[in-house]
Amino acid sequence: MPTTFKDYYATLGVPRTATAKEIHSAFRKLARKHHPDVNQGDKQAEQRFKEINEAHEVLGDPDKRKKYDELGPRWQEYEQWERAGRPGPNPFQAGPQFEYRTVSPDELEDLFGDSAPFSDFFETFFGGGGARGFRAGASRAGTRRRPALRGEDVEGETEISLEEAFRGTTRTVELSENGHRKRVEISIPAGIQDAARVRAVGQGSAGSGGAGAGDLYVRVRVRPHPNFTRDGATLRTKVQVPLQTAIAGGTVAVPTLRGSAVHLTVPPGTQNGARLRLRGLGMPHVRGDGAGDLIAEMDVRLPVPVPEELRSWAEQAIRH
Template identity: 35%
Template sequence: MARDYYGILGVERGADAAEIKRAYRKLARELHPDVNPDPGAQERFREVSAAYEVLTDPEKRRVVDLGGDPLDARGGGASGGDPFGGFGGFSDIMDAFFGGTAAGGRGRGPRSRVQPGADALIRMELTLEDCAAGVQRDLTVDTAVLCTQCQGSGCADGTHPTACDTCGGSGEIQSVQRSFLGQVVTARPCPTCRGFGEVIPDPCRQCAGDGRVRSRRTVSVKIPAGVAEGMRVRLAGQGEVGAGGGPAGDLYVEVEEAPHEVFTRDGADLHCTLPLPMTAAALGTTLPLPLLDGTVIDIDVEPGTQHGTVRTLRGKGMPRLRSTGRIDGHGDLLVHVEVSVPTRLDKEQTDLLRRLAELRGEEQPDLVGGSRNGHGLFSKLRDSWSGR
């Protein structure tokens, strides 16, 4: 009876090459003799390897689909001979366990000399006024730029790269080792060409063959209104040019917001403190308040305003910057009233305050018996305790 090679790997008869390969790798990692020393596992490993050999060969798989057994036809099988003799799946074992390739397998080939460039970052300090209005500035940056002498090729005028003699242009050096599984070919980047597969016999004198040079240049950046500390503005293609004249990375401008002497920021809201004399808080007044855009608004302080009062001015804060870069309204300005009590009084001022206290009946606050309405602090505490 023909063996069920699909069942050995645990795949459907219509499985494609990728499914078969995944199933084989999974079973090989579980059953490999270096991982599982059980004799039954070793026998199972040989069956799995033979099944993979059959199902990855189009002709052998066709025989299986017609009901035959291609291993019996050649006198081999899962239980006899070398199950690894010449079948392509052995490279997958090497890739899974050793990172190498089977003897006669193909390497990955040379890597490109042209590499993408890295991103660059520069920080810009802005005032709160700059963040509110937005600015456009010229920045001096020091990055790698395309070599104007060789235009990124790295070669002197009239010359070209040549194939590496050490690796023959493959970019890899292979070494053959014998193991209990047979011959194994391991590959490493060629030390002569560094994996490129080619060398530059006459490098450009300006860039020494790198295809790029360091240069200081000026770029213009537009900072939108509403930016905040830590936000970044991206300038596409203004970063480091890649090796071999590869495409440049991006330049990011990170905002550093300088402290303001009047306002503090909380997202799109602004806060400020309004120092107010005791008399102005009692009598009421109107005070001018300069805003970030240079305009001045009047703050009306009502008579009897208390310390800690907060006045909210809607829409007088920072612009709200959306992720699209557009402005979506403004935050609020919160004015915190700070009533200041005088610490130094002359005799006339003291007499006036005493007279005011007499008129208001406040020359001796009654905390024990109660205030004029009979509800002092201590009386409230006494009542609360006596009610228990």
């Protein structure tokens, strides 16, 4: 029965001009998607996983890929040469041998038993433990192991107040994987920006074949505050200033995220909308020491009702 030709480039979804890096990247993406540990009991995914590994076994090896590319439409001639007992030198041999394997047939047998991990096409041209032009990789002679695939990263989101962002806080994230639940406590640093991500190394999905787990990334959303706005490490707030204080000078209380107000000196003749800077009372710097500044914007207010003496003073000032 003739062997069916396998288009390994189509299997991995890459062009024939693909680089080794592009081939390996496509393999990893597809292998994760169709891995038996992720698709337990899915026969179609199991078969697809075998095909993906077979394609990478050839295209991921420079010598095997060269031989595969050179065969082209002559692969049937090669099969006939094999069946004839290989008379004379191999007319299809391409270059020196090179041992490299990411997932070997033995490793696939650990996953699938005796259910033909590689196709007849592969066995015709590349199989047989190296008897047909390519030696098996070192993993065939060593300890059998499952393909090592790092676990997927997991992403989530949480919300905190501006006060929590100011002093730093923690959040507990609950994850579920394959019916198992676990809780992960993440530390949110003081000064964190809205939409920044916090990383918990090794707390993502479990890996396979002895590979490490992925990471957990939690995006932190900081709720708007009724009294403060933020620009990086700089905080801004409005402070009500009585007209008398704005004219004659004095002090006003300015709220801070520390929980207590500070007294700010207002110079005589302060205009409405004037901005005064309180250094070091803004948001902490996530990396490095110190903090930003707090900008207090003066909101000059007339007293209600307006005292008679103030009205008289204003009228005289207008006349002069």
